Structure formats: C-alpha cells, structure tokens
Amino acid sequence: MSDIAIELRGIDKSFGLVHANRNINLTVRKGTIHGIIGENGAGKSTLMSILYGFYQADKGEIVVDGKTVTIKDPNAAIASGIGMVHQHFMLVENFTVLENVMLGAEDSQILNTSIAKARVELKRLEREYALEVDPDALIEELPVGLQQRVEILKALYRKADILILDEPTGVLTPAEADHLFRILGQLKDQGKTIILITHKLREIMAITDEVSVMRRGEMVATRPTGETSVEELAELMVGRRVLLRVDKGEANPGAVKFSVKNLTVRDGRGVTMVDNVSFDIRAGEIVGIAGVAGNGQSELLETISGIRKAVSGSVDLNGTPIDMTGNADPRDLRDRGLAHVPEDRHHVGLVLKFEESENSILGYHHDKRYLNGVFLNMDAIRADAEEKIKKYDIRPPNPRLRTANFSGGNQQKIVLAREMERGPDVLIIGQPTRGVDVGAIEFIHKRIIEMRDQGKAVLLVSVELDEIRALSDRILVMFAGRIVGERAPDATEGELGLLMAGVEDRKEAAE
C-alpha cells in the first residue's frame, strides 16, 4: 500500500492536429483534494477522460494505488475505484434517483431485489456523507445541485475511492457550491481522494490541499495550496507569453454607436448565462471582453446578434432602440448596420459544404446586388467573392472551392471579409483567431484595427487575453454572466487574471 492514489506518467494524447495532452506527469496523494486548474482548452478534461477510460492515451502510464493499470473503458476505471462526476451530468432524466444510482451496478437481474439493496446502501451513504436526496424523486424534478449529488452518490455506490469532479460548480449557485465543498471535505475526512477540475481560483484556494496547473496541454506546475497564492496561480494559468505586437495608434472615440442595456439571458435549463449586462461602444474604439470561456460571453454574442432571445434587455444600434426579448432577428440587425463574426465558424459562420463564393454572401443573400429578382446573380456573387479573395489574400484564390477545403485561417478570412466589407457601423467579433495560423493572425488583427480607424464600433470577445490586451482600447471582464470590471489595456495580466477568476474587484468595491 502506498500513499499515492494515482500517478500519471508521460500521458500524451492528440486528436488529429490538436495536441491535447503533452507528456503529462501527475501525482495525487491519497486522502487529499487535488485541484487541477487551467483555462478552457488547457487539456484538463481530456486528461480526466483518459483516466476514466473514455479515451485511450497515445502514450504513457497510469498507476492506481501502486499498480499499473490499463483503463480501456469506464468499466475498468470503476473497477480500479475511480468515479467521475461529469460536467454535463450523465443522468437519465426520467428515472428516479435510485434507478440512476444503480444503473450499470445492479446486483440482480430482477430490479426489485436490486432496488431494495440499493435503497439500503443509499441510506447508508446518505448518512455517512450527509448527502440527503429523496431516492424516489425523478431526476428532471430535482434542482441541479441535487442532481450533482446524485452523480456523487453514483460514484460512491460503485465504491469509488477516487472521485473526479469536472467543473462541478459551473451550474451551481454560490450556496450550492458551498454545500458541495462541505461534502467534498467530508469525503476527504472519510479517506476518499478527490480530484477537482476547475478554472476558478477561489475554489482551489478554498478547499484543495494541492494544486496542479495546466496550460496548453502541458502540466506546468504543482504546488501545495498553502504555499501558493492566487496571483501566482493566475500567472501560471495564463502564462508569460510573448506579447503580441500590434501597431496601432491612439483611438479617437466618437459618439456611442452601440449600447447594451440590462441584458439578461438564460439557457435552455433556465440557468442565467448573462446577468443584467450593460455597456456602450463608441465609434472608433475597440471594446474587448475578457473572460474564461463559459462565463456568458457566447450567449452575450448570440443574443446581441439576434440569434438567441433575451429574457430582458435591449440594445441601441445607431440610436435605434431594439428590444432583444422579441422580434430582433439577425437579418434585421444586419440591415441596421451590425456585422457579426461568430465564435464558431464551422457550424455558425460558414456552411462548410458550400463553395467559397456561397459563403461570402451568407446572411447578405437578400442584398439586391447579389440577386436578379428571386434568382442569384452568380456573376455578381463570384466577382464579389474574387474581389474579397484578393483583398484578404484568401488562399487558394478559388471562389468555387468547397469551404471545408480551406485552412482555418483562410476560412476565418472568408467570414471576416464578408462581415467587414459591408461597411457596418458596428462589428461584433468572437474569437477572431481561434484555430488560425500565425500568419493569418497578424493579418486579422490589422484588419480589426483598420475597422476601428475607419470609425466603426468594434466589440471583441476572446479567451486569448493577449489578443484582448493587444487590440482593445477598453477591456471589460466578464465572470459568471456579469461584467465584473473595466480596465485599460495596460492593466497587468495578473490584475486581469484575478478579475477573470472571479476575485472581487477591489477598486470597484472600494468606490
């Protein structure tokens, strides 16, 4: 018996061209809460999925409790005493708590016997860990906090000694999160080992014993929590990157072109994603929204571009107030001078099966210059596409090529060309350089600055802090659906990092 619960040695995993995990080493001691922190896309979830048998590592070794194991599927993970609480709960909504808990671990062909046993066991677990849930309640009728408790019970029911929680507080209210932490503390006292994956520094500091930081697929540091600070972790998470150099002059902000007023958005489950957000953008300035992915930026973008409906709130576009709870639709907003480069070009900004020229009119296909009555004016469309190809140096320069055959950077240029060349008054850009090669990044950044200098109001949302700092004239930080602070672009990374991690904005609190 060793006092090491899990040891990962040299884990490596790629998905196609994406190198999600690079040579990861990790040691988790028994009976501790071990935090794994990192930005979205740092490779945390992939690593844990490997540990739970969802994916196989390309290279590397997993040692559980002193024994080297192969975890080829979740079954093997369960057999090794590993349990996982997934970010999106793996629960059958129209089953009862009891049924969910025993699914896959029933000890008899006949349910009644299994149920009786499970009920007794569940009662015991509830008592031991103070995890009260009505065993006969339907999952769909439970609040998310309780659903998560069921997930924990599922793992305990399978006799898990090692519990992985993937972003467990993402869907919880602060009170629910506190309760969860108390439960985790209790589990630890009972000798369980807990791995907590999160991007929230507050949680790490509050309950972990040790913390490992991941960045871009690599494990960059492991620290005892008591010996580190929020500042250090924030810096490790974000990393000291080569500062992007973008030549840009002073901004000359003019009148307000676009304002968002008291916008609140909920998702399908009723969770508030954007919480009473208001801000203005002036002509000739770039406003950047910084934040860790998943803090409501996507929903904000989708709502102000008319794709998603708001619960309440409105926008002012060029002085026209538009109610965002009702009939605002993307076409109408476009007609009023708003252009939108969406975050997800593969599914939203482009139709990958279309020819390049067809994508160059997406959303603007009502425009008279592309039409002859109800017919598409193919000559005009292709000529227009060719012009954009030239101006944006899209390669290969073939308007008839299927969009899927362009590289990421060139696909992004197709979208940018379409949205920028319309001469909009307001330009909303989400993740302008995600999955884009270095050469194209520079080009895209230049174009964005040019738009500003032409007097457009630009809203930039990016999870790349460097990008936000290099391009923006003002930075708003979004956390948990709210704008938690505003900074000038020369604010330090540490300062922004703290805001992004949800640490209270001292300056504003002092006011």
Added chain:
Amino acid sequence: MSNPYAKLPGWAEYGLIPLINLVVAFMVAGLVVLLVGENPLDAAYHMINGAFGRGEYIGFTLYYATTFIFTGLSVAVAFHAGLFNIGSEGQAYIGGIGVALACLWLDQTMPWYIVFPIAMFGSILFGALWAFLPGWLQAKRGSHIVITTIMFNFIASSLMVYLLTRVLKPLGSMAPQTRTFAEGGQLPKLDWLLAIFGLDIGNAPFNISFLLALIAAFGVWVLIWRTKLGYEMRTMGHSPSAARYAGISETRIIIVVMMISGGLAGMMALNPIMGEQFRMQLDFVQGAGFVGIAVALMGRSHPAGIIPAAILFGMLYQGGAEIAFEMPAISRDMIVIIQGLVILFAGALENMFRPAIGRGFASFGQRFPVAAQKGA
C-alpha cells in the same frame, strides 16, 4: 470529429461510391435470382433487352422514367432542406384529383394544350396542399415529418377510395375510377421524338409529360442552385445553426419546401392519368412515390443524377416485365427488391465502403505523395 470519414476526391465521392453501392445492390439482387434457380446474367440480358430492345420498349422505359423523375425530384427537394418526405406517394395520389378535375371539367370542350396546363396547375395545387399540413405540423408543432407523412399516405389512400367509389365515379359504373376522358384529356405521345432516332413507339404511352419532367428537373436545378430560396434551403439542410445566424426562418423554409416537394409529387399524376389511362383509377401511383426515395438517394439529390437514376428504374420496371415473361419464376416484384437494396446500400449503408476506399486512397497517396497532394 464531425466527419469521421476521410475526404475523398470529387469523382470518388459522386461517382465511385454510388457506383460501388449500386453494384453491390445488384449483386445481392443477383443472389436472389440464383436462389430461385435462374441465371442472373440471363436475367440481366432479358432486362436490358426488354427495356431497350425495341422502340416500343424504350417508350415504356421512358414512360416509367417520367413518373420517377417527378417523384425523385420531390424527395430530393426535401432532402436539400434536411427533410425526409416519405409522403410523395400520398401527395402524388392526391395530386391526381387536380388532374382529374381539370380533365372532367374541360376535356370535351377544350383541346389538350389548354387542359394540360390547367391540369398541371391542379396537380401541383393538390399535391402541395397535401404536403402543406405535414410541413406546417413539423414547423409549428414539432411533429416528426417522417411519421406524419407516412400517416398522410394512408389517409390519402382512404380518401381516394372514398372519392373514387362515391364521388368521382360515374353513375351506374361499378369500377372505382372516373369516366374515360375525351380527347382534350389525353396527352399526345412523343412518337416523333423517338422517330428521330428511327424508333417506332408502338403502343408505349410515352407522352409529352416526359418533356415536362425534364423541364421540372431543370427547374429544380435552378431552384436549388440559382435562387435565393434554394440558397436558404441548402443552408438549412447543411447547417441549421448557420441558417439561424443568417436570419433564415426555419418555419417558412420547412413549409415552402414541403409544398414544392408535394407539388412535384403531384405532377407525377399527369403521366399515368392523362398519358396512359385517360382516367383516374384506384392506386394509379403504384408505389412511384417510394421509388422516388431510391431515385433521389441514387441520384444524390441532383437533377443530373436523378434523371439517369429514374431511367434506370424505368428500365427495371419495363425490363422487369420482360424478365417475368421469359423467366416465369421472376415476377416484376424483383424490381421492388432491387429498389429496396438500392435504398439500403445507397442510403442507409452509404458509408460502409467509404473507410476501405479512403484507405485505398491513403495508401495510394503514400506511394505517390505528389499526386495525392495535388488531389488534396
């Protein structure tokens, strides 16, 4: 990850894979022929001879093909918007009402060239109406279009039995059909068209609606690839999220596309009613709506693929009759098997041979890297 299959060059994607799927379907059909103790090669000979051996046979082949072009287009148009319209059968059936009403009304007073466009309008109107409801139910109420259109096929069938036995049947007649139309309700044959090639059409009912089918095919091509509506349809079919981003109304597209699809299915009724039987009979559609599914899948929903696919099925229907004559063990139901196999291999199993072909290309690429790079 959205596309787990290797990217193939265009000719392999649109040529090789459908061809392989088709060949496999025919090979399995050949096994059935073997199973009933006949020689598949002989069967193939009789089939081709029966479909193309004489001017009259060709006329029949093209007569059937006409029907299948309409229904194939009907299914294909819906496919482009991401909708599976299994209801072309019922829409074609109901479309017949429009044709029959026009003929019953005008056949004794007007020449065919007046009746024909009116009948065409009627067929489109009735077919589109029958497709409107499933479309509306999908768009507004979320009912699954596949289930609803299946149900509407059966409802159409009952409705037509009622109409033909109670309403449209002439007094005193026993047969569930309308009266035979006068000359105004009979379409001229395309004997002159085959005569150009020195062929005699004989008794084949190959008629002017074939030309209408070709025009419709061209029209569908224009609609899909050259109009704003077609652009919106394809956007929705490929990526509903991109359609929402572009401000395209899903509700409107679903309803309009279903009506176009139903209209095309309805036009099918012109061919048998005004072109062959000169009256509307019970079950005149005879499964052509379902053949349309096979035709659309095989033709990859492109008019240029649908026309040859429809002719292929025309050949199966006409040549199948010849096989049945020469080989009594093989009735025309053989076609239904082939149709099912084509749907299975070109539709549900379309990706079965893809990984193997992809690997073939990949290993070819390794041996000849330069050629492969150019291809990519």
Added chain:
Amino acid sequence: MDFFQTLMALLESTIRVSVPLIFAALAGLFTERAGVFDIGLEGKMLGAAFAAGAVAAVTGSVGAGLLAAVLISVLLSLVHGFASITQRGSQIVSGVAINFIVAGSTVILGEAWFRQGGRTPALSGDARFQTITFPFAEELRGVPIIGPIYADLLSGHFLLTYLAFAMVPISWWILYRTRFGLRLRAVGENPGAVDTAGISVIWMRYKAVICCGILCGFAGAYLSLAMNAGFVKGMTAGKGYIALAALIFAKWRPLNIMLACLLFGFLDAFAIRLQGNPLPLIGQVPVQLMQALPYILTVILLAGFIGKAIPPKAGGIPYVKER
C-alpha cells in the same frame, strides 16, 4: 339480444385483428425505447409471415414455422441494427429499405418455390395453430351474457392470441422490473449515462433490436399460421404502420399499447361490419373514414392537440462518443 350478438361478434373480431398489432407495436416498443426507430415493422412482420407459411407448409410443423418466422425476423432486425447502430446510417432509410426488400422477395421466393401466385400452400392440421377451447365452454354457452362471453370471447382463440395479451404485462415487467429493461430504457434516453456506467451502448441496442425481431416474428407467424391458413402476398397490408401509429398513440407505454391496438383493431372490425350500414344517431359514415381514423388520431396526437407524445430522447440518433 340481436345487439348483444352483434357486439359479441364485433369484439371477437376486434381481438382477432388486434393480435398482430399488439405483437408488432410491442416489438417497436423495445427498439424505440432503446433509441432505435423502426419503420421496418411492416417488413419484418411480412418476412416472418412468409417464412412461417413456407416452412410450416414444407415441414408440416407449426413449431418449425414459428421458429422460422422468428429467425427471419431477427435476421432482418440485425440488418437494421447493422445499418443504423454499427454503420450509423439513417434509421428511417434503413427501415424503408427493409420493407421493400421483404415485399419483393416474399413474392419472388414464394412464386419460385410454390408456384401459387405468391401464396404458400394452404395449411391444415399440425401445420397450423389450432384454437384452444376452455373447459366447459360448450356447457356454459347457454348461460345468459356470461356464457357467450366465456365461450366465444374468452375461449376459442389461438395460443398466439393469448400470448399477445400476455406479452403486454410481460413486456411491462421486462422494461420496468428487470435490469435489462432499466438499461434498455436508459440507452434510449441518455446513452452517455449508460456508457459512463460501464455498459456497452452498441450491444445494448443490438439486444433491443433482437427483442423487436422476436416479437415481429410472432406477429408474422400469427398472420400466416393462425389467422390465415398460409401466406398471401402483401398480407400485412399496412399493419406494421398501424402498429407504429399505435406505438406513438400509446406514448411508448405497454398498457397503452394494448388499448391503442384494441381501439385501432375495433375501428377496423367496425369498418368491416359497417360496410354501408348507417350508424344510429350519426347516420352514414364512410368506411374509409373509419379506416383512416387510426392515422388521423395519431397525427392529431403527434401535433400535441391531445396530450403530447414525447418519444425517447435519444431516439433516431446514432451514438457517437463526444469529444
């Protein structure tokens, strides 16, 4: 008494026509609850009916016929499973394909093997299911009301008829009271939950599809070995689709399925009996309306005008592990 006799006859034929519907709808229940939609019930039933008729005619054994029906139907189910589970093809397209393949091959093979115009030879004696008469049925027939109900309505049906009705609680029990059923329903609602619980989604769905095959086999065997004395081409005549409608109408629940099938069976029996006779109070009702009523009711239900039919959440979607 005349009304009573008519009613008895009507109910008796309702039971007779409901049996294949119940089998087929329960078959659909098993696969659709596991997330595999199946519009190929019609084809499987037809293939099973043919296999049953052909094998029973050749061997003279009703048991062999039943076995052949189940085997063929399971085989067709596996084709559907291969296309839609393993190859992740469209479940709809695969179902349509199977319906056609079977519709054609039963006629071709039947004609080639038996040369009776697509029929299999008429069955008699041991080659066909015999009706079962309950004890004292004849003796009790004279007792008013209860007698005829016992002797004609309850007694005197085929073994498969009783099995069909027994399958309703049995299916319910399997789905709601066994481990297999729990996992099957889970895989149709959230395959991810099943996968993370360490159970194979693919294998689970195959098992469900096989269950569907077995039950469709019974439905087909009933048609050619019990209800009729042999196979007639196209003898399912849309019953597979009615069963599908009943399944939806019943909102994917076993007891409701029985009631829906009895309702649709009753409409069918009623339509046959009606044939031009006016109804009291309502007057003349076209037979065709009665025939179309199951479909019309299903459409109305699907549209959510009377309650809402919510299909299994993961239905129709091939399972792919999310990245």
